[in-house]
Amino acid sequence: MTTEILEGKNWKVLPNGNIVSGTAMYGLQLATIDNNVFSFGGFIKPNAGDISSILKFNIDERKWQNTTYHMSRPRYFHAVSVVDFKYYSKACLE
Numbered sequence: 001m002t003t004e005i006l007e008g009k010n011w012k013v014l015p016n017g018n019i020v021s022g023t024a025m026y027g028l029q030l031a032t033i034d035n036n037v038f039s040f041g042g043f044i045k046p047n048a049g050d051i052s053s054i055l056k057f058n059i060d061e062r063k064w065q066n067t068t069y070h071m072s073r074p075r076y077f078h079a080v081s082v083v084d085f086k087y088y089s090k091a092c093l094e
Contacts, residue, residue, distance in 0.1 A: 027076030043076035050074035
């Protein structure tokens with residue numbers, strides 16, 4: 001999977017923007033939080049299967065980086081949404 005950014009009026013494919021280099025990945029979901037782009041889960045072909053990783057796009061280095069966070073279980077073709085934590089904190093696991 002490649003990463004493209006908008007520069008002026010043109011889209012540019014980043015040479016080091018692959019989320020997982022050398023593999024086919026699909027079913028991940030993206031969300032923007034405080035102007036940071038995060039990738040949640042996905043499915044890596046041919047052998048890795050579904051993943052629980054949360055990656056963050058580093059705009060300065062123009063590449064994806066692992067975070068120390070993971071979803072509670074691997075997922076792909078799921079949904080993500082940015083919400084106010086105060087409304088959902090009681091539903092979170094500790």
